[in-house]
Amino acid sequence: MSVLIVGSTALDSIKTPSAENPRLLGGSASHAAIAASFFGPVKLVGVVGEDFPKRYVQLYRKHGIDLVGLQNQPGKTFHWAGEYEINMNNRRTLLTELGVFEKFMPHLPDAYKSSPFVLLANIAPSLQHFVLDQMRRPKFVVADTMDLWLNIALDDLIRLLKRVDAFVLNDSEAHQLTQSDNVFTALKRIHKLGPRYVIIKKGSHGSVLSSPKGFFLCPAYPLHKVVDPTGAGDSFVGGLIGHLAAGKGSVDRNIRRAMICGSVVASYCCEGFGVTRTTRVRRKDIEQRISELEDLVRF
């Protein structure tokens, strides 16, 4: 079944201790859509400006991504610039130029409104609400977020949680939202806010799922070298929803392996700047790392 992904489409200028890469293809929806595309058809909703390079449109197309919902607006594409510290965990924002993203309204083409699987990638919760308002009874909705929205749009986010099946956030966001350091306490408190599936991401330490069928400890694929972690979280949720939509049977049956798929695509994402490594991945590369993970956790 097809997946609808709504989020940001951006140009990222990224500096690491070893290199600098301007105007890469970035944004939560870009990373997530490319990640999901390895598993099945993807519809993308986002907005780009007149400066958005044609080669990035071609890159989306190469991944079979349906771009009917990609808006082209007069003005500049959302441009973010950031710099990573030597351990690649801490980063600081150098520049945020919203451009056409400032007035982005994620209007859905009619054909998108009945998509069974929906990923509300990281954008303002009000826009995530706006997407759901247009949908016709989706089968499964996953929402991602970031600390910014906890800080400036908490009420919108709390309301959103009552409308989604699965909520994905990282450990520091979970701590901020629930005031608990303990992952179980945090999961329990987030369930009370609405979602039946909660996933807390812990970066290189993997992620934890709490679901109606219990907990799952999902390993991160261990990397020898991290080149650029930007978009790893987006790739994780993209791979997750992509596998869920492609899978036969229930979400409960598929969600563990879906997280593993997300984890593997995220690992490839970290091995190159922007989406440069991810877009060179073949399905068999994903299978290879899934099978390595199976061996890594076997006992």
Added chain:
Amino acid sequence: MSVLIVGSTALDSIKTPSAENPRLLGGSASHAAIAASFFGPVKLVGVVGEDFPKRYVQLYRKHGIDLVGLQNQPGKTFHWAGEYEINMNNRRTLLTELGVFEKFMPHLPDAYKSSPFVLLANIAPSLQHFVLDQMRRPKFVVADTMDLWLNIALDDLIRLLKRVDAFVLNDSEAHQLTQSDNVFTALKRIHKLGPRYVIIKKGSHGSVLSSPKGFFLCPAYPLHKVVDPTGAGDSFVGGLIGHLAAGKGSVDRNIRRAMICGSVVASYCCEGFGVTRTTRVRRKDIEQRISELEDLVRF
């Protein structure tokens, strides 16, 4: 086969945000020996003073621990006092009174010298050397350590690494020793120092084994509440060597499950002050959590 465990035997006064417990049974060898005792016979080498409570000797005996090597010296038992911060990760030392531990020399009773499995629990590397100097061709030697020895006895420790089969340390110690943030790079550099098996512990994030048969990602058993993490690392290595010694077949065949056993005993350790929870564990409790871990990582 029996296990020889050499390390510190101490009284721990521990303060957490919610409680304070003076003069608990503590020390690396105490935690490790009790943990190992669930899997098979254990011989303990340590030193205690005249103030060492008889009930703690009885506790060792209840676990079937051979105490021929436990030295009783005139003077006071090693006494450590520490306080945990609210997140239970950071702790500070309030008091260290070495007492009889200051002049401790781990002389081995003759019957101990041919123990096939040896755990050099956390003590000064010079004392760990002293133990190995007395041994008759042990089958498998595991060494644990702490940041203190990296700071004040690095040369001794580096020499020790050429004499042991397995070396266990935590992630911050691995970083300090290898100057690498990447766990693979750190593991590779530690292998070059000698040990064929290296385990990096990551607290609640589990541990990673690098061995001749590849890597293993060992989960931590996830806890709803941590009461006192003191001794968790010692319990981990204790459970590890206990299961290794009890297992049929090669170390390579058994080491993954041995880490899981260590992880489970460490989880119980964290659920009570000192060894209070660990000593109430039954073998079937351990099996229960092993089977839960199997389910938690299945995909």
